[in-house]
Amino acid sequence: MRKHWLIGGLASLLALAGLAFIQEGPQEPPGSEDMVEAEYPSGQPIAFPHDQHAGSQPGQNNMDCQYCHYSAERSVSAGIPSVSACWGCHQAIPGSNNPEEVAKIQQYIQSGDPIPWVRIYKVADHVHFPHMRHLNAGLECQQCHGEVQELQVLDSRDPAWGGDNMGWCVECHRQPDDTGKAQASTDCTVCHY
């Protein structure tokens, strides 16, 4: 996870300023993610349609986000469904639109391999984002992630997402609550430690 540096005309200036951005160490939550060369430069291993599952249009299933992202309410991490969770439904539901994509789940179940989803939403390694605090404060998933239930295959972030920019977080934290005080702390160590 090294940063790449431009050694150019602005090299010295950049180097100085760049120091401010390099502190995220290679901190990986164990077991849940990995860095690999992109096999699917623009796509997911399975063309998983969020809208088909969570959308509320006719013919869509209107599932709760947390049915699959099961730990969002009690953990810092929202969780991604196990392959067996997918298979739990899909062994009975072959899928009417893209049965060949659904069939891939069976391959993963049979081989015992995890599905190597491409990660779309991520905050920097030096940011600790506790999902459960936000959900328990009454936020909707969509407030940060955008209307994911209306998207098909996720290959890019919703334009509403501003998670690369701390100002976006702080803006919300600063909003006054009923008593007129900021609704959440803007102290650095709330997120950075």
Next chain:
Amino acid sequence: MAENKSMKDGIKRRDFLRVLGVSGAGATLTGCSTEKVERLLPYVVAPDDITPGVSTWYTTVCGGCSAQCGMWVRTREGRAIKVEGNPNHPVSEGGLCAKGHATLQHLYHPDRFPGPMIRDGSELRQVTWEEAESLLVARLGSAQNPMLISGRMGPSLNKLVDEFIEGIGGVRVSYDAISDAPLAEAARIVYGTAGIPQYDLENARFLLSFGNDFIETGSSPVAHNKGFARMSSVDAAGSKGRFVYLGPRLSLTGLNADKWIPIRPGTEAAVALAMAAVIAGDDPQAAGPYSNVLQAYNPQVAAQVAGVTEDVIFELAEDFVSEAPTLALGPGVGAHHRGATAANIAVMILNHVAGNVGRTVLYDAPVNGAVSAYADIEATVSAMASGESEVVMVHGANPVYSMPPQAGFAEAFAQVPFKVSFASALDETSEMADLILPDRHFLEAWGDSSPLAGVISVQQPVMQPVPHFESKQTGDVLLSVANGLSGQGDAATFYDYLQEHHRSAYDEADGDFEDAWQELLRTGMADTRREEVRALELQSPEIALSFEVPTFDAPGDLTLLVHPSSRFGAGEFSNSPWLQELPDPVSKIVWHSWLEMNPHTAELRGIHEGDIVTVTSPHGSLEVPVWLYPGIREDVVALAMGGGHTGMGRYADDKGVNALRLLPSTSEQPSGALVTTVTSVTVIPTGENRRLATVEGSSGDQHDRLIAPAVALADLGHAGDDEHEEGGHEELRELQGVGGFIPVPADGGAPTAFPLEGSRHGLYADAQEGPRWAMAIDLDKCTGCSACVTACQAENNVPWVGEEQVLMGRDMNWVRIERFYEQVDATQAGDLDVRFLPMICQHCGNAPCETVCPVFATYHTPEGLNAQVYNRCVGTRYCANNCPYKVRVFNWYRYTDEVPEPLNWQWNPDVTVRDNGVMEKCSFCVQRIREVQNRAALEGGREVRDHEVVPACEQSCPAEAIVFGNIRDPNARITQVSSSERTYRVLEDLNTQPAVNYLKKVTFHEVASVGHEE
């Protein structure tokens, strides 16, 4: 804030950075050819007991040493990331030592064997388990006199091994590199009991150690450290127990004594018997069958032998009766000389005549410590050399390294036609093996332990085996090999065997076994000790005993003490970079060995600190740098074990010297233990000098600064009524007297009083709501054991930097244990005053570091933390330069990138792994604060409870010296403790307003009023 103000040239700082950030991003896109994506890998089947992002804790047993402390292991997403003491456990009561923490590094150690290996000429080749096991079956099937050399193991595995060895008609030899055999043998001779007696340190009021280093070595360091701290710290009634250390060298334990009597090596028996004789007085039967022994000893004789005055021994004897309950401890594993059993017997007689047996010395629940006789393994050497044993297996021991080379073990072992090792990682013995069957680490394996008779703990695997290593539990290997030999197909696993072992001992009247088993796994232990105390009679010794001063091999003008290291034991922990970089609690040296020598001795010989000397005994010689130590007799030098590995791995090899090279292979009689205080040496300078890799900056001197003050016991409760209490504020008062230091508010108002109102806990104290985190460290309890240093390193992803970097002052530990000598005299008995002070970021309310940071990377949080925001830090290091406590450390290189796989699996996912160019320091374990606050918020937004946030250092502290909490809560423990009259803050004259309150050490002697000293 300054960052919102326009810079003079009109560009806002943020805009400046933003512009550069954009160009940086563009550069990234054009500068790299393959874009990488990050993968999210789900479980195939989600385990029931794991929630991603939430820790799961398991109980188990520490496999580090024979103490077998209870452990809690924190796992995240199926990986063990931190080990802690189990508070339910009757031995360790929640404490854990530095070695215990470092066992985690052995779990993920890159020098573990990747799988079973077979020797192919000079190379080892990895094979499958089937192949490896069938090879062992074939060799055992035809072997004459197979032998197993085994270290310590739990009761179930022990039973299985016995059955296995009986089945193959072999011989089993137990071997512990460090053994308490003389103590066990003495107890057997004197009372006819088995095992090691248990000591109730906590309830003694006067403790006497005859060279017993119970804090760092011995049968149960954590339990003894805890008991000692409880005994020796001042209680609510203003009373504290006293500790006198007798021995030629102050170990870490010795440094905690109130008085040091520097007796000659090997003279413990004379002093103990003389004391017993004084106590027995005219009673001819006081010592039963040993009464005639006492008649030969009196203080005059003993004083002459030991090199102290008679008065000292009379006084000790009187105090030993008048300050009851008392407790005397005989020479421990660091002081085994040729008379070690006799010396332990002498101390037992002393305890007996003082009425301590059944009171502070308990034989009812013997300690199952390491008591194997060195003589047994010595005897195997000839059996191997003669080719008698065709197969030799080694489990849990490294005799090639841990026996003196004089024993010839390596040469004899090389003669064995087929050598098998069960070592999970490389060491000097497994290096020679023909077949390696790597055992699992204890955190991946089933097992059990019985640290005391009547106490059972189950060691359960806390995670799936580390996938880099195809290891297999030795119990399972033995069962499988036994099947292979017998041709039967018994499918039982070692887990079945273990459970059956406990089921058969279980009384079904106490309920369902399965329920009891689950409860045993959940709590980590079952305590079935009886509450009865047996009266013990002294038994006539079956053999003739000599209490004479033992002989030391000549020639040589200095006696050599070789003692186990408090960090490496006998060398089994040397391959841990955490322990290598943990400053030795006594010398503060890291990574290399040193020879301890009294400064006066060195001066007479023209030796300076760091001079490399040749140490020569009749048995060998080696070169090592000298470290000058006032806590060692002038006629003695000392070397620690654990250095000089040659085949253990990347962090151990070529670090320091192996002190055993100077020793003969001699066992003590009658116990058969290896003698380590056995020879004299000559010390000749080579003419070379090196800088010692030490983290100590001031040679143990406080230089008249108010860093670690003390208060005399007699002065407690008299605050303010003598001039000593002035200490600490003299400079301030002086300055205030001339009007030179009266803060003037920024609004131009009148000068205010000092300290500023509301600044008791910091400049921001009264302006904010919520908690104000603070810490109290009781220096009367702290023993300097350094467990907190390693606990912190494990919790906070603190890197190690290596010897070269330490030499450049770049050590990175967040906790530094300062050690100051106030009063140390190696020439005569006298008061001893050595002070330990754990120095961490003081989280100053008025922090000098904060005001000099140009980018606001360090600032004060509303909760009273001095925060360090890594992603803001640009590495100017101004903060470190301005910190009067020297607690800020800087990442000069990508130390964390160099951590080899899978050692990096240990990293705590809740803490950012810092990279180069970033300053860091103690955060008060802010991640633990956040974890508890998050939990409290989920539980209906309740308040955080007192003692709910426990930083890693406090959790680990065996001495219970550290208290953390919200000091704004008047009922919190931290507030109660901090309100002690002993409370002070380090360098408080600087008006830094630290959030760390120290409680002064309490001494029995008057404290000299040097400088600011109280």
